[in-house]
Amino acid sequence: MYTQSSVPAMRTVDIDGLPVGDGHPTRVMSVLNMSSNSGYKPSVYLDPAEAAEAIENTLVPAGADIVDVGLQSANPKYESKPVEKELDRLEEVAPLVDELDADVPLSLETRYAEVAEAAIGYGFDLINDVCGFADPEMKSVVEAHDMPVVKMASPPDLAAPGALKTMDELFEALQRDGFTDQTIIDPAFGGWYDGKEFADNWELFRRLREFRAFGRPMLTATNREDFLGDLAGRPETADQLAVSLAAATMEAERGSHIIRTHDTKETHDVVKVADALGDERTVRAETDPGPTVAELTDVTVREVERNQSLGETLAGETGDGATLTFLLGDLAEDEAASVRAVAEVVDVVLVEKSSGALYLGGSAAAVKVVADSLAEDGHRELAGTLRESLSRRV
Known part of the structure; x- marks a missing residue:
């Protein structure tokens, strides 16, 4: 008798009907910051009606597959806001879900399980956990709702998102507390804290393929990061578009399934070319019959x-x-x-x-x-x- 395992080679995560994983196109996640403490002002929209208009008239036509809504910045140069502040801000921005006519999944970036549960109730489609299950209730909350979740490599500290330095630390953090069936991993590029230097990010980038060992979809977020600008002598965020696009091409080639960006149109074009002209691989998605x-x-x-x-x-x-x-x-x-x-x-x-x-x-x-x-x-x-x-x- 023919008996199959239920385990595909690479897990696919379904985000409100959008499949993410091997055998599917690289997805573009557009950043939409709904907090004033963002380091990149062109991505900031404080009013829900204006945010909905930007998604429908700008981001989706430019090629956004997912829109990631931020309630506070994860950058350590900003003071971390407590859960009560995030819940208050979520209540203010939640009308975005009902005002939006565009058929695009909405992600909510947070570190708090209580905020994640409220966001699920409001109709968000993905939780982007920048503290990697540091909140001990986060995993059980998303699992109970069968909710797709991004788990960023991070220490078990709600005040220190992504504050890790070495490859071994990143792997250990992702393994800590395991995964849900709907988990996407994020290896945590960026400055994040004083001990992490540009060289650490360069090493992580060179070794990005190692994260394929988890057999799970991967999200990368390097857009307009200083560790890329430094390589080309472009220290100002406004001048870092070209280096970001060069990195996005390599991220798609090295195993990223979602590329998070402030530059939707340009990144969309990059991943289209990377998908079409990258290494030809034998891939059969789990939606097809057979092994x-x-x-x-x-x-x-x-x-x-x-x-x-x-x-x-x-x-x-x-x-x-x-x-x-x-x-x-x-x-x-x-x-x-x-x-x-x-x-x-x-x-x-x-x-x-x-x-x-x-x-x-x-x-x-x-x-x-x-x-x-x-x-x-x-x-x-x-x-x-x-x-x-x-x-x-x-």
Whole structure:
């Protein structure tokens, strides 16, 4: 009997009918600040009617897939507002939901579970948690409503959103308290606090692909960040459009599924080109029948190690998995058994992720042996998908 796992290679998160994840276009999240303490004034709209007009007449026509509403700035140069202030401001701006005619999901940026629950009641479609479940009630609130949520890498401190420095700290923060089925991760670019320097953000950017190890959609927010402007000698926020667009291109290529921006039109054009001309990959979304396969490109040894740290290595050495690499999900039991069996006798790395998906990596010759073995066992669809990738890479 054909029995499938319920675990796709990459989870897709549905935001009010908008799918986000591998096999879907890169989405553009437009920033709409409804607080006066924003560092970028062109994105500020204090009146709900004016905000609705801006969304309908400017942001959506420019290409916004999601609009992220902010009630206070997460930048540490501004004093953090308590939950009562956010609730009061949310009540003032909530009429935006009813006044808006455009069919676009609305995100609410917050750090408080009480604010998130109120926003869900008002009709918001996504919670953008800039403190990464630091509020101990946040996870249970969004989970109870099956609400999509962005979890930003952050310490368990409601007054210090994103205040982390190293890659290991970022991974540990995202792993802390786990995820819901509808969680999108955010690796937390930016200055955030005195100890984090431009070099730390550059290192994070270079190693962005490592976050694919979570097997979850990823949001990145680097628009008009000083760590990009510094590279081109553009310290002023107003002069950082070009560097932001250069970064957005690479973010889409390195695994970002949502790019948060103040510059909607320009970023929309960038991700269209990046999606069309980026690395061609073998991807079958979980909406299609059969096993789901996502090819990962430009895999480093460190990314293999990240995948091993988030799962159980069933076969192979770390160095075997940095040439051609795939995430396999929704496998029938006999398909998974065949993959495990051939991995024991071929120089590949095979990791069973905590989600249940299989991470397979190896040289072109080794992957060909896996594909041939799968075909001999009668798993021609899965074998054909692996061979499709080989035909382009070899």
